[in-house]
Structures are given as C-alpha cells and as structure tokens.
Amino acid sequence: MTSPSSSPHWLPDSRIMVAQLASGILEYARRTASGEAFRLPYPANLQLALDRLTLLAWHQEVSAPGSVMELLVLTQKPFREWGIRLPDADVDTDETLLAYGRPTVVCEELGRLRGDVEGELRENALMGAVLDRARAADAPSSYVAFRELLIRKSAITALDLDVRLAEPELALLAGEARQAYVEAPPEAAADGMVRTCGGCGGLLLPLDDDRTWACEDESCPAPGKAGEEHPASEGVRWLRRELRTFVTGPGRAELRIADAVAGRGVPVRLWPDFDTCDLSVFHERPWMVDVKAWRNPIRLARQLRDRLFTVPPEVERAFVVIGREQVKAHPRYVERLRKACPEVRPGRRVVAVSEAEFLRLVNQRVKAAA
Numbered sequence: 001m002t003s004p005s006s007s008p009h010w011l012p013d014s015r016i017m018v019a020q021l022a023s024g025i026l027e028y029a030r031r032t033a034s035g036e037a038f039r040l041p042y043p044a045n046l047q048l049a050l051d052r053l054t055l056l057a058w059h060q061e062v063s064a065p066g067s068v069m070e071l072l073v074l075t076q077k078p079f080r081e082w083g084i085r086l087p088d089a090d091v092d093t094d095e096t097l098l099a100y101g102r103p104t105v106v107c108e109e110l111g112r113l114r115g116d117v118e119g120e121l122r123e124n125a126l127m128g129a130v131l132d133r134a135r136a137a138d139a140p141s142s143y144v145a146f147r148e149l150l151i152r153k154s155a156i157t158a159l160d161l162d163v164r165l166a167e168p169e170l171a172l173l174a175g176e177a178r179q180a181y182v183e184a185p186p187e188a189a190a191d192g193m194v195r196t197c198g199g200c201g202g203l204l205l206p207l208d209d210d211r212t213w214a215c216e217d218e219s220c221p222a223p224g225k226a227g228e229e230h231p232a233s234e235g236v237r238w239l240r241r242e243l244r245t246f247v248t249g250p251g252r253a254e255l256r257i258a259d260a261v262a263g264r265g266v267p268v269r270l271w272p273d274f275d276t277c278d279l280s281v282f283h284e285r286p287w288m289v290d291v292k293a294w295r296n297p298i299r300l301a302r303q304l305r306d307r308l309f310t311v312p313p314e315v316e317r318a319f320v321v322i323g324r325e326q327v328k329a330h331p332r333y334v335e336r337l338r339k340a341c342p343e344v345r346p347g348r349r350v351v352a353v354s355e356a357e358f359l360r361l362v363n364q365r366v367k368a369a370a
C-alpha cells in the first residue's frame with residue numbers, strides 16, 4: 001500500500017481521475033446516442049482520465065490500457081478487476097461504470113460530483129424553469145403534478161403525453177414537460193414494438209445478444225415484470241437520462257413514503273412550498289424529509305457535507321431518508337453514511353435514517369399522540 005505521505009507529488013488523485021472518466025463516458029454516451037456516427041476526437045475527459053490512470057498504473061508497476069478504446073473496455077469491468085488500485089476513489093469494488101454499453105447509475109453519480117456540469121445544468125435549468133413558472137403563477141399543484149408525471153411516466157407515447165399536458169394542472173408547464181422527454185432510442189424498438197418495464201414504467205432495452213430485454217433502471221423495484229408494449233409508430237418518448245436518475249429514481253421512494261404516511265392518517269405534502277424539501281409530514285410541529293437514492297453512501301456523504309439543507313425553526317425534526325432499494329443493496333448503508341458524514345448522526349439537527357426507521361418514528365409519534 002502506498003500511504004498518502006509517501007506519494008510523489010505527480011501522482012494523480014484517483015478520485016479526480018474516476019470523476020473525469022465518468023464525465024467522459026457520459027459525454028461519449030450522449031454523443032453516440034444522438035444517432036450520428038461517432039467522430040474523433042474522444043471527449044477530453046476520457047483522454048485526461050487515461051493519462052492519469054497511466055501514471056497511477058506506472059507507479060504501481062502494473063499495465064494500463066493502451067488507448068481510450070481499451071479504457072472503455074476496462075470500464076465495463078468491476079473496479080476490483082481493473083488491476084490498478086484506486087486509493088481514495090469513492091467507489092466500491094463491485095461497481096462498474098458501463099454496463100451493456102451504457103453508463104451505469106454509478107457513472108452518473110460520479111460524473112455529477114465533478115465535471116459533468118453540463119448534465120447538472122440541464123437538469124437544474126429545466127427544473128429551475130419549471131419552478132419559476134409555477135411560482136409566478138402561484139401554482140404549487142402544477143409543480144407537484146409535473147414531478148409526479150416524471151416519476152410515474154419515464155416512458156410515454158406522444159399521444160398519452162398530449163393528453164396529460166392538456167390537464168389543467170400540467171397545461172401551465174407543457175413546454176417544459178416536452179423538453180423533459182426525448183425520442184426513444186432506435187434500439188428500443190424491435191419488430192415495430194417498444195417494450196416497457198412493468199416495475200418502473202421505463203423502457204426495456206436489448207442486451208448485447210439482442211434477444212434478452214432488460215430494464216435499464218438499476219433501482220427498478222421489479223425489473224423482471226413485463227409492462228405495456230407500444231407500436232413504435234406511436235412515437236414513444238423517454239425521459240432524459242439525468243432526469244431519470246435524479247428525479248424518477250428518488251421520486252419512487254418519495255411517492256411510496258408519502259403513500260405510507262398518508263395511509264396512517266397523517267397529513268403529508270410532497271415538495272411543499274415549491275420544493276423546500278421532499279416531504280413535509282404532520283401539520284403541527286412538522287417533520288421535514290429529504291429522500292436520497294444515491295447508490296453509494298460514501299458519495300452521498302460527500303454531497304451532504306458539501307451542501308446540507310437548512311432546517312427552518314418551526315420544523316420539529318429533520319431527516320435524510322434512505323430509500324428501501326439502497327438499504328437492500330447495502331445493508332450497512334446508514335451506518336456508513338453516518339460515519340462518513342457526522343453532520344447527520346443521531347443528536348444532530350438533521351438525522352439520516354432508513355425508510356423503515358422513518359416510518360417507525362412516524363408510527364411512534366402517532367401512537368404517543370393517541
């Protein structure tokens with residue numbers, strides 16, 4: 001092992017290298033998905049990441065990929081098989097950046113932390129425009145309807161979208177809603193049909209063998225369940241990738257928790273007051289909830305340390321709630337998160353808990369009040 005103190009000054013930071021690599025892959029995927037033949041040069045971040053990885057490999061006296069193409073092949077393997085150690089990178093050894101030729105959620109998370117300003121800006125620009133317009137019209141219900149549309153319908157036919165956008169609440173945001181969707185990629189259609197996933201409502205895409213179809217959403221609650229099929233001629237639309245990752249994924253947990261709380265007879269509001277938080281629970285002495293669906297607790301900890309939300313004085317308790325899917329994938333998720341981010345440990349103003357733990361706390365308060 002090389003300790004940081006003995007690292008030569010020229011040795012690259014593996015965390016920055018991985019973030020650059022993830023950003024480069026996202027850009028490469030965007031360019032190849034646009035349907036045009038890919039033209040050199042490769043995204044600058046891919047070349048920069050390769051240069052840095054080469055230095056790391058050289059220092060460890062192991063071999064490095066010889067080209068960007070070889071680097072892209074390497075990124076389809078879990079980090080443990082790379083043969084190059086990445087000290088301090090915020091990744092788990094079983095994580096991969098590319099799966100079936102497409103960026104993984106891990107890649108999205110890493111690319112967003114650093115470098116993928118473009119993806120983040122686009123999301124913020126669109127969501128920002130939606131907020132501005134809903135605020136100007138004093139229409140919080142339109143904002144909520146927009147978020148729900150994105151969560152419940154990551155794939156939608158052109159006709160269905162038209163019908164939804166004619167509803168009074170969504171009409172206000174029709175322009176923004178149209179921008180949120182792009183045409184389904186050509187590979188999503190086979191024999192003139194586009195298949196959707198019954199678990200999440202997203203598109204199914206063919207795996208490398210072109211015979212097996214899979215849900216691309218890593219946090220899909222039921223990836224094996226078949227959903228509706230639409231004739232490709234109906235013009236199926238698909239939510240932009242960054243919105244699927246950062247709105248739809250966490251949104252499923254938000255809606256599920258809101259439903260569970262409402263089912264206990266407790267008042268709950270989604271994205272109250274134009275998104276001051278994800279959920280506001282109870283009328284009196286409200287509880288404030290931010291639902292997080294990051295796959296990796298260490299990367300979430302970094303994001304929370306950088307920008308933890310502020311809690312208004314009238315709020316009794318504030319929580320970062322980790323969705324069921326994430327806790328299932330990482331049984332020690334909450335523990336690791338609290339360790340890496342002391343700001344959300346019990347006793348602090350904002351406390352990180354699992355979805356199940358949060359619902360237990362809601363139950364406790366309801367019982368105590370009865």
Ligand SMILES: [Zn+2]
Nearest residue numbers: 197200215220
């Ligand atoms: Zn699915």
